[in-house]
Amino acid sequence: MASNSSLQRPPNTRIDTTPGAFPSSPAQGQSPTVVSSQLSLSQAVHERKAEYTRLKRIKVKVGTWNVASLSGTEKDIGGWFVDGKGVSESLSGLSLGGEEASDNKDNKADAVVESVGEQEARRSKKKPTVPENDPGLPPTGEEIGIYALGLQEIVDVSSVTEALRPYSDPHPTKKWKQSIADGLPPGYQRIAEQQLIGLYLVIYASSATAPTISSVSTTSVGTGLGGYMGNKGAVTARIVLGETTRMVFVNCHLTAGVEKGSLERRNWDASQILSRTKFDPVYDGGGVMEEFGEGIGDEDFCFWFGDLNYRLEDMPGEDVRRLLMLHTRNEYGKAQASKQKIEHELANPESSTFHRNLEAANQPSGDDSSSTHTAADSSSGQSVASSTTLSNQEAYDPNSDPTSLQTTLSSLLTHDQLHAQMRTRKAFHDGWREGSIDFLPTYKYDVGSVGMFDSSEKRRGPSWCDRILYRTRKDKFAYEEKVRQEELAKKRDNEMKLQGVVEAATDEAVLFDYDPENDGADDQYDGSTADPEVVVTKAGFEDRLHLEYYKSHQRVLSSDHKPLDAVFTLDYDAVDPDLKAKVHQEMARELDKAENEGRPVVTIVVDHHRESDTTHTDSGPKYEGVDFGHVKYDHLKTRNVTIANTGRVPATVGFIDRSVDTGQPRGVSPPWLSIHFDRPSDNNNPNPGALQEYTLQPGDAVNVELTLHITDMDMVRRLSEGEDSLEDVLVLRIHNGRDYFLPLRGKWLQSAFGRSIEKLVRIPEGGARKLQHQRPAGSNHSSHHHPDDKENDAVKWSAPRELFRLTEAIESFTERSMAEWEMKGEEGEAPWEKEAAWPFSGFVSEEKERGVLRERVREGLDTNQPFTELFVLESGSIQRLEAVAETLVQFLKSLEDGIITEELWAEVEKGMLEHEKVKKPLSDEDERMWILDTVSTAPAHGVSFTFITFMLSRVANEVVPIQQQLQRRGTATSFDDMEAVQKSKDDPARARRREVDEAYAAIFADAMIRLPTTLTGKARKNTDVRRKHVVEVFLRSRLGDGS
Structure with a gap:
């Protein structure tokens, strides 16, 4: 999990937020990254990579140092890491007499490098401890393009407070950043840094290189207490160089200790770092982002360094100390304190094993006395190699001399735990490599000493704890292929055994018998630095990596570990941004052209009517949409639209939901418009809400009929009041093509429908x-x-x-x-x-x-x-x-309010209920007068009610003329006689008239009288009976011409 330093982190921080606890992944706290839609363009541009990439060479310096949380160590950073100082010529197997070193020394004129004794004597925490006048091991300074430095124990991780701290304190890194910046040449930029408690990784790049670095991602993994705390673990950075080369830098601090359990825990630490490290997705120069983040193993080049803490096994630590001090004592003069201290320890007969080794070292190496070399001769202050009197100095091979430092180191390295774990495939076996080790163990020394190994009571055995490993993409794939072949061989061998050819296979030397636990266990570690081979990167480019040197800085005195660095030369293809932009533009144009040719294209033709009612006086005549012209209430207006496939491929078309404002009805079309195609849809779905699509072959066309019909009274009122308009836009979706927008418009003509009585009486005479x-x-x-x-x-x-x-x-x-x-x-x-x-x-x-x-x-x-x-x-x-x-x-x-409004009806119904309560009904005449008086409180409504009831009575008299029938019968025609006739149950004319009155009353009671919308159930039924009665009582009042 990427750890973000913060001093304000609350004390109850969750485990999964602890620095280095767990790696981030797309499944944790974030959605999977969406792959860019420009992927095809990116691929096309990549295929022309040769046109916009240029071969470049850069030197990468990787350094590691366990500073043991000691003050003053930061003073030495610039000296050893940037300037290459502190390398001991006699203790490193390296001669500084070459051409590059000579040129560097010329700059110092006749200056003499400070002796070891003088250096140790002047050591101070306030000043650098590197030797003065040291020309440094080239390449240095501006010759390096990328500096990657890993520090361990910048704070005391053995402290319980620090080990259990749930956040990384960034304060200790400030002095390191300042010291590194002071030591680097001007113009170098810090491109990445990551801290995990005491671990600190920082990467700088030159002014020419920094702009070419992208997709920087840092993270950390804790493997300490409980398996996740940050007192042990790793900080890691991933960069992309020149948009082509992915590089990963891992700075680790693994579990310490010489016990077998500690060794197994170191292997476990390494496996956790490998599995839990996750980086952010990589962006290429075209803006395309990978779907998921990468981990260790997905890069092109990886550098793994730090205090790996692997020790020398099966050897007494005291013997190793004394054996190595036989060589380090040569760095001192006779009178120096360190020299005397070493000689005292060597003279102390505490180990018979050591004295046997010492006696063997003092025996002549050959019959020729001129070639002999003893421990006593070594005390003369000259190096073992320089005291040898060979006739040809250039032909001298230190590895052939049993008393040489290199022979001693080679014999010790056979006991190195890391090499053993690599051979037995328990850790760092899948393609990891290391340069030849021709320097002294980097741990553990007395602070302030060049060659005095731990003289404390613990007397820890020297070990190469600090290491720099590296691996290329090719190395990893080669190992995986080797494993695959071995598995196939074992499978074939097992098949042969099952087929009964075991003896024959044995006679043939059993070609396919492999035991990974034992085979190769006795092989010497191959630390060769062969010529660089071509590495095909993940992006498909060809790079080369070569290890220039791998050395410790023995003469840095401020820590009990000696710093270690390695310089690599990387040949890589870098993207030229200007050339790539040109290729990108060309490919974008070509892809757009190809896409357009393969994309469905349709042409929309609108049937423009030339009728007088389609002319809009408020806009220009060149309207490209569908113009319905003058629109009236309940009047159908139809327009036709032709959709033709004018492209080269089939086109699937269909109208989709349009964009609407809040509160507006959604859908393919507004409520007042219906759409009809002249053929069934592809899915033939009768559901009007379903997406209807129609496939047109090239040259085919479909006719679409658009019908406008305004019947909704709320819509009519809004249009009449100017609160709404007949304007909208249809969206025609072309599958795998563009969307077409079809505007609609119509001009609303004012109507008397949908208005209130109060508004109608104010309409001018013209309507x-x-x-x-x-x-x-x-x-x-x-x-x-x-x-x-x-x-x-x-x-x-x-x-x-x-x-x-x-x-x-x-x-x-x-x-x-x-x-x-x-x-x-x-x-x-x-x-x-x-x-x-x-x-x-x-x-x-x-x-x-x-x-x-x-x-x-x-x-x-x-x-x-x-x-x-x-x-x-x-x-x-x-x-x-x-x-x-x-x-x-x-x-x-x-009518918006009705002839009898809700308010008027409430008064009428209230009076009717009161009359019902007294159980003394009014006569028809009295009831008519009372109703008219109530309704006439709104004069226009009263007159309108009279108009309608009078008309209904006249029509009823026409269709059922009771008076004429009575006259033909010679019956009295007085008002009393009429009422008597109406009350007669046996008269057919009266029964028919009553039937007509009831039918008219039912229709017009509903049309004229408004009721509350909340009225339901039984109350609604009772109210319906009452309002029907109100109309019916007026129909019974007239029997002909209104008399």
Whole structure:
């Protein structure tokens, strides 16, 4: 888990937030990264990588040092790590007499390198301890492109407080960053750093290299106490160099100790670091991000360094100390304290094993006395190699001399735990390599000493605890291939055994017998640094890595560990940003062209009507959408759109949900529009809510019929008030293609429908259409302001003129219809005899014919034109009567407040309930007067109610003429006689009249009287009975011409 340092971390921090506890992964706390849609473009650009990459060479210096939480160690960083100082020529197997070193020494003129004795004598925590006048081991300074430094124990990790700290204290890193920055040449930039308690990894790059580094990701893994605390573990960084080469740097501190359990725990630590390290996804230069983050093993080059803590096994530590001090004593003069201390220890006969080794070292190495070399000769202050009197110094091989330092180191390395674990495939076996070790063990020394190994009571045995390993992508794959081949060989061997050819296989030397636990166990570790081989990177480029040197800085005195570094030369293909941008643009154009050619393309043709009602005076004539022109209430307007496939591939089209404002109805189209294709959809789904798609072959076309129909009264009111408009946009989706946007518009024509009585009485004489250019209520636009607001707000009529015209026309057409029926001598029952509610229900004319006439009636109402001028000549009186009567009922239902409003009805119903309670019903005449008095409190409503009930009574008298029947019978025609006739249960005319009155009352009670929407159940049924009675009582009041 990537650890973010913070001093404000609460004390109850969860385990999974502890530094280095667990690695992050896409499944923990975040969604999987989405792969960029530009992946195909990135691949195409990558295929032309040779055009925008250039071969570059860079030197990478990797350093590691366990500073043992000692103060003053930071003073030495610049000296050994940057300038290469502190390497002992005689103790490193390295000669500084080469050409590069000579050039470096020339810069120092005749300066002499400070002796070991002088260096140890002047040691101070406040000053660097590296030897003065040391020219340093090249390459140094600006010759290095990348510096990667791993430090261990920058704080005391043995402290319980530090080991159990749930966060990393960033304060100790400040002095290290400052010391490194001071030691580096100008222009170097810190590109990555990561801390885990006492572990600190920091990477710097030169000014030329830093801009080419990208996708930097750092993380940490704790393997200490409990398996997750940060006193042990690793800090890791991943960088991408030149957009091509992925490099990982691992700085670790593994479990200490010489016990077998400690060795196994070190192996476990390493396996945990490998499995739990996770980096952020890599971005390439084109903005494409990998789907998931990488771990160790996914890179091209990995450098693993730090205090791995592997020891020398099967050897007494005291013997190793004394054996190595035989060589380190040569660094001192006779009178120096360290020299005397070493000689004292060597003279102390505490180990018979050591003295046997010492006697063997003092024996002549050959018969020729000129080539002998003894321990006594070594005390002369010269190196073992320089005291040898060979005739050809250049031919001298220190490994052939049994008394040489290199021979001693080689013999000790056979006991190195790390090499043993690598050979037996228990740790660092899968392709990891290390340079040749020709330097003294890096641990453990007396602080302030060049060559005095631990002289404390513990007298810890020297070991190469500090190491620098590296691995290429090719190394890892080679190991995996080797394992695969071994598994295949074992499988074939087992098959042969099962087939009974064991003896034959044995005679053939058993080619496929392999035991990974034992085979190769006696092989010497191969630390060769062969010439670099081609490494094919993950991005497909060819790189080369070569180890230049691998040395310890023996003459750094400020810690009990000696610092260690290695320099690598990396040849890699780096991206030239300008060239890549050019290739990227070219490929983008080519892909766009290919994509466009392979993408479905359609052409939309709109049927533009040239009728007079499609002209919008408020916009230009070049409208590209669908123009429905003038739109009226309950009037169908249809437009056709042709969708043609003009591309080279099949096109699947369909309308999708459009974008709407909050509160607006969603869907493919607005509620007032219906869409119909001239063919079934691909899925043939009858559900109107389902996505309907239609596939067109190249050259094919489909016709789409768009029908506009406004019937919703709320919509009518909003349009009339200017609160809504007939404008919208349809979205035509082309699968794998672009979306097309089809605008819609229509111009609403004002209508008398949907208004209130109070608004209707203010409509000017020309009808509702005269309001077309007047300002809507509440509008602030002055351009449509009526010229006389005061007059406009005044009451124009006692009742809506629309009601007067409709009721008058119904009375007139009723008389004509009955006269025409008798005159023509039509056969069968008359409509009024067949249906009691006629002409308001039970129509005999066809709906289609009646619909045309209704539209003409509405047009006459809105424009104040005579109905007779608008009716088609072929229509008869019955058809016209039914159309006008049906329009009247629709008009009454559309009224916003009704003829009798909710408030008026509440008063009427209240009085009826009071009359019912006293059980003394009013006479019809008294009840009529009481109702009229109540309704007339709203004058326009009272007059309108009278208009309608009077008309209903007149029509009822026409269709059931009781008075004429009585007159033909010679019966009295006084009012009392009429009531007597009505009360007679045996009179058929009276029964029919009552049937007609009830039918009319049921229709018009519902159309005229408004009830609360909350009224339901039994209360609603009782109320329906009462409001029907209110209408019916007025129909019983007139028996003919209104007398």
